[in-house]
Amino acid sequence: MTVSFDLTGRTALITGAGQGVGAGIAATLAAAGAKVYVNDLVPARAAAAADELIAVGGAAEPLAFDVTDHEAVVGALQRVGGVDILVNNAGNAGGDGWPGMVPFVQTAPSEWAPFLQxxxxxxxxxxxxxxxxxxxxxxxxxITIMSDAGRVGEPNMAAYAAAKAGAAALTRSVAHEVGRYGITANNIALGTMRTPLSEARWATITPEESKVVLQRYLVRRPGNPDDVAGLALFLASGAGEWVTAQTYPVNGGYSVAL
Ligand SMILES: NC(=O)c1ccc[n+]([C@@H]2O[C@H](COP(=O)([O-])OP(=O)(O)OC[C@H]3O[C@@H](n4cnc5c(N)ncnc54)[C@H](O)[C@@H]3O)[C@@H](O)[C@H]2O)c1
Structure with missing residues (x-):
């Protein structure tokens, strides 16, 4: 067997791909030959990201919908006739941007829903x-993009961590049900990234605070979307055929630095 990372003839839906990690994965899968459906909650973001892929010779189409809206998700998949590759990347930190980290005991039940949704x-x-x-x-x-907060736990992010851990468990459980159909399902657990989601945090952090955060990473920098895309391509391709029901950290060595 020849190991192949070629995605020619494959279709891929990447959720939340209008910016950040999802946009990076979309670009890499498109460069490998996949026709990429660029989803985002914000239609203009999906359209702009798809245009960028097309401008460099990729096959791409915007597909804006809200992943929390069951009917909208069903309708979108129907419109495109299903996809070969699904990357569950759309996520939030409980609202727009980075609303801050709060001890669980100080949170109210009404604040948990946005994370879970x-x-x-x-x-x-x-x-x-x-x-x-x-x-x-x-x-x-x-492929489900989860977080080290969900994989190992993280203070002051309990609801987010619980939602991410739930998604990862769902993904691994589904892998058990569908492996016999030639379907694999895996998670990628990210450490601290520098993307629009976390930019406000990075923009306001003092050099001292930044040093404290990055000391927990063997590779002393935050991750960027390209750091994730290579593993996503491997898992999406023929090369990843015998890899399923796993969670892979992509985190600059975060966990071992603890
Ligand atoms: N940034 C980090 O430090 C970090 C760390 C660990 C894990 N992650 C995870 O990585 C993934 C991508 O994060 P990012 O940093 O690129 O975020 P981002 O906010 O920069 O981009 C996420 C995109 O998802 C879209 N989106 C949000 N809700 C949506 C919905 N309901 N339906 C469709 N699209 C929606 C947003 O409009 C946005 O364009 C998320 O699942 C996030 O939880 C991020």
Missing amino acids: VNLFGVMHCVHSALPYMIERRWGRI
């Missing part, structure tokens, strides 16, 4: 809607 239920809607097409084709790839 996107980071857990969004993944549930997308996987549930995409799977029937993959099962029929006897081929599929599901």
Whole structure:
């Protein structure tokens, strides 16, 4: 067997791909030959990101919808006739931007829902809607972008961590059900990234605070979308065929530095 990272003839839906990590994965899968459906909640973001891929010779189409809206997700998958590769990347830190980290005991139940809606239920809607097409084709790839907060726990981020851990468990459980159809499902757990989501935090952090954060990373810098895209391509391709039901940290060595 020849190891192949070629995605020619494959279709891929990347959620929340209008910017940040999702945009990086979309660019890499498109460069490998996939036709990429660029999803985002913000239609202008999806359109601009798709245009960028097309401008460099990629095959791309914007597909704006809210991953928390079950009917919208079902409708989008119907419109494109299903996809071969689903990357569950859309996520939030409980609202726009980075609303801050609060001890769990100081949070109210009403504040937990925004974390769960996107980071857990969004993944549930997308996987549930995409799977029937993959099962029929006897081929599929599901990749869920989760967080080290969900993998190892993180103070002051309990609701976010719980939602991410739930999505990862859902992904691994589904892998058990569909491996026999040629479908793999894996998680990528990210450490601290520098993307629009966390930019406000990086922009206001003092050099001393930055040093404290980065000391926990063997590679002394935050991650960027390109750091994630290579593993996503491996998992999405033929090369990743015998890799499933796993969670892979991409985190500059964060956990071992603790
Ligand atoms: N930035 C970090 O430090 C970090 C760390 C660990 C994990 N992650 C995870 O990586 C993923 C990508 O994060 P990012 O930093 O690129 O974020 P980002 O905010 O820069 O980009 C996320 C995109 O998702 C879109 N989106 C949000 N809610 C949506 C919804 N309901 N439906 C469709 N699209 C939606 C947003 O409009 C945005 O364009 C997320 O799942 C996030 O939780 C990020």
